[in-house]
Amino acid sequence: MNEKYGELLIEGKNIVKDFKVSSNALKQPMMRASNDVSFKMYKSRGMAVVGESGSGKSTIAKMIAKMYAPTSGEILYRGRDIQSIKKHSDLMKYREGVQMVWQDPFGSLNPTHNIFHHIARPLKIHKKVTPGNKKELEERVYDLLEQVGLIPPKETAAKYPHQLSGGQRQRVNLARNIAVGAEVVLADEPTSMLDVSIRAGVLNLMEEMKTEREMSLLYITHDIATARYIAEDLCVMYVGHMVEWGDTDEIIHRPQHPYTKLLVSAVPDPSKSIHTKLEGNNGDIPLWTPDSLGCPFAGRCLHATPRCSDELPGVTKLADNHFVRCHLHDQ
Numbered sequence: 001m002n003e004k005y006g007e008l009l010i011e012g013k014n015i016v017k018d019f020k021v022s023s024n025a026l027k028q029p030m031m032r033a034s035n036d037v038s039f040k041m042y043k044s045r046g047m048a049v050v051g052e053s054g055s056g057k058s059t060i061a062k063m064i065a066k067m068y069a070p071t072s073g074e075i076l077y078r079g080r081d082i083q084s085i086k087k088h089s090d091l092m093k094y095r096e097g098v099q100m101v102w103q104d105p106f107g108s109l110n111p112t113h114n115i116f117h118h119i120a121r122p123l124k125i126h127k128k129v130t131p132g133n134k135k136e137l138e139e140r141v142y143d144l145l146e147q148v149g150l151i152p153p154k155e156t157a158a159k160y161p162h163q164l165s166g167g168q169r170q171r172v173n174l175a176r177n178i179a180v181g182a183e184v185v186l187a188d189e190p191t192s193m194l195d196v197s198i199r200a201g202v203l204n205l206m207e208e209m210k211t212e213r214e215m216s217l218l219y220i221t222h223d224i225a226t227a228r229y230i231a232e233d234l235c236v237m238y239v240g241h242m243v244e245w246g247d248t249d250e251i252i253h254r255p256q257h258p259y260t261k262l263l264v265s266a267v268p269d270p271s272k273s274i275h276t277k278l279e280g281n282n283g284d285i286p287l288w289t290p291d292s293l294g295c296p297f298a299g300r301c302l303h304a305t306p307r308c309s310d311e312l313p314g315v316t317k318l319a320d321n322h323f324v325r326c327h328l329h330d331q
């Protein structure tokens with residue numbers, strides 16, 4: 001991923017994130033959920049993060065959202081380390097610019113308030129409308145609902161979250177991102193709880209937000225097929241490590257890491273995803289700790305050599321926008 005892609009909004013630099021897993025000092029007290037993770041997110045461009053459960057996808061989004069601080073490394077927003085953002089007004093600005101969309105669209109909405117309230121609130125908090133101007137607020141809310149395909153907007157605004165379908169609720173969440181003028185949207189499996197029949201509509205809307213509103217999109221998914229549809233860049237994660245990343249089509253058509261090959265071959269049918277542990281491997285998913293050595297995939301890799309268990313592979317550049325971490329490629 002390089003500068004030719006335009007305006008750089010978010011940059012992750014060698015991010016490490018350790019979590020405490022046990023208070024028992026005799027046990028290994030920490031696990032490493034992210035290890036040396038680096039990426040760049042550009043305006044009007046999507047980056048999909050793909051991997052099995054527990055690979056560290058959500059941890060990356062939560063660090064960008066400032067819900068967790070990295071143990072080491074940096075996350076820059078327009079060149080500024082987000083850990084240095086502390087002043088209330090700066091934090092508000094950051095939260096305005098960088099927004100999260102969750103897997104469960106119902107969980108992000110308050111069942112006791114109608115849809116009007118849900119859109120009006122961020123508009124008021126982030127001062128996107130003139131205080132006290134009810135007419136302007138109403139027009140803005142209805143306009144936003146229309147923009148995300150919730151029509152007729154007046155009727156939708158009067159409804160409560162339980163009166164909408166999952167897809168409609170996710171559209172309300174996306175309308176809130178648009179309302180505050182987000183330039184980065186972090187979407188953590190935004191369609192996995194929706195009926196298959198309505199997923200495409202929500203993905204289309206996110207694609208529009210990316211292209212027409214020039215948002216930068218982080219799209220976390222188990223589903224490599226939808227990654228291809230919505231994101232130019234793809235990052236394949238395994239046990240907290242980026243194992244292969246770069247151009248989405250290139251990686252899907254010519255996967256180079258044994259784990260990516262397994263992922264791609266496991267999804268011959270684009271309508272299937274990889275929610276479960278993959279078949280056809282020969283080992284367990286390891287618990288990674290700060291003391292772990294080698295390649296995290298070594299125990300499952302059919303090509304592993306003794307070196308793979310001892311030494312974490314470095315990064316090999318295969319093409320302008322295609323990178324892999326694998327000893328098969330670094331000789």
Ligand SMILES: Nc1ncnc2c1ncn2[C@@H]1O[C@H](COP(=O)(O)OP(=O)(O)OP(=O)(O)O)[C@@H](O)[C@H]1O
Pocket residue numbers: 019020021033051052053054055056057058059060
């Ligand atoms: N707050 C936390 N405290 C301790 N461990 C955590 C915490 N958050 C995440 N982890 C651990 O970090 C690892 C990565 O979790 P993460 O949720 O980022 O994975 P994921 O790839 O998003 O998984 P899923 O697809 O199931 O959401 C897991 O082993 C998880 O148990």
